Amino acid sequence: MAAGGLGPAGKPTADDWLSWGRDSDHLEVVYHGFRKPPAGARLDQRTHGQSPNRWAEGHSERHPEIAKEFVQMPVDVIVSPGSAAAAVKRATSTIPIVLSVASDPVGSGLVASLSRPGGNITGLSLQANEVAGKRLEFLRQAVPDLHRIGILANPGYSAAVLEMGQVEAAARSVGLEPIRLAVSSAADIAPAIAAIKTKDVALYGCIDGVVNANQAQINKLALSAGLPTLYSEKEFVESGGLMSYGPKIPALFSRAAELVDKILKGAKPADIPVEQPTQFELVINLKTARSLGLKLPATLLALADDVIE
Incomplete structure (x- = not known):
């Protein structure tokens, strides 16, 4: 999971991000997508603050604990895989959440619909069921x-x-x-x-x-x-x-970075349709x-x- 992270003095900012993946290899996939943010984006971790890492290593019971940690910092945006998103949704109804790899966000109850997600969640659907x-x-x-x-x-x-x-x-x-x-x-x-x-x-x-x-x-x-x-x-x-x-997973994280950038620039998650992958x-x-x-x-x-x- 990626999120708005900590600035030089430990103060939360919108310019940095930290990660919480399913394992260390998955974390590298997250980094790959965020290393090259969109032109003009506010996501360049090379020049802003710190980037502490968090990942659950396949232990879903840790999802609520890490979600609570993010909320208490607080952070500006949380990027989550679908497997952890339910815990994050329970932890906050105000901090924007971007789904990076969600199998079925509608069927899982994370969003109301793909075109009109509502609430504080948007992001990418994996379309796992359909393929x-x-x-x-x-x-x-x-x-x-x-x-x-x-x-x-x-x-x-x-x-x-x-x-x-x-x-x-x-x-x-x-x-x-x-x-x-x-x-x-x-x-x-x-x-x-x-x-x-x-x-x-x-x-x-x-x-x-x-x-x-x-x-x-x-x-x-x-x-x-x-x-x-x-x-x-x-x-x-x-x-x-x-x-x-x-789907090509690195492409999803790259697109997730673009959605985070939109949110940091003022867009509301409820107004951003959940997207489906185009590269398989x-x-x-x-x-x-x-x-x-x-x-x-x-x-x-x-x-x-x-x-x-």
Whole structure:
């Protein structure tokens, strides 16, 4: 999460920002989006004050604590992923909140609608539910003999539950049997993956702080179990997953920086429509494919925006 931060004397200003990501790698993605603010923006942390960092490391129980800390500083704007936004919304109804990566802000109750968010929240929607079917189409091309798909999700995060439902519907439409795998903490991951360790199953990871923070463990266990993995974000493929299809996350944070700039210049979050991503990418890890014994069709590789070897 990013926010208006602390000035040279420890006084809150609109010119600086601090970050609270899902893990240290995610924090770097946040920084990437904010390092090059829009021309004329008030976000240049290189020349203004301090930039203390905060991240929950996949522990959603810390969201209220960190949100309260931001509010008490106070800060001028808070930039939050969808997984933490509910806690921030409960903590303040006055400080503007910009959603950087929210799976379903309307379905999660964060905003009234995309066109008229209302209240103190605006930002970016990941559209995770709407592209689930396309992800499965790519997976079927990679694994044609697939019959079932395990859906890893945190039942305590409403957006992940919504995504799970969309994936279940999409799976049935293409002849796959969906299997729900609930993971509320890191301790739940190994038993969940062990429960679907067969040759005709793949693993789909829903967007959530728990899943994101433990992606290396998930990919390692899945590979050991011979399970192809499918995600919505490129970083999961970079850490050993098989493939992903979804919005370009750095582009979302860059756009979030622009929305923050608008707010710092006087715009009201209620008047700024929640935007949907316009840049999507298909990423494939060829090394993982080889380890799984998969021979990917040339037609699929030709569609990939990035092939990791």
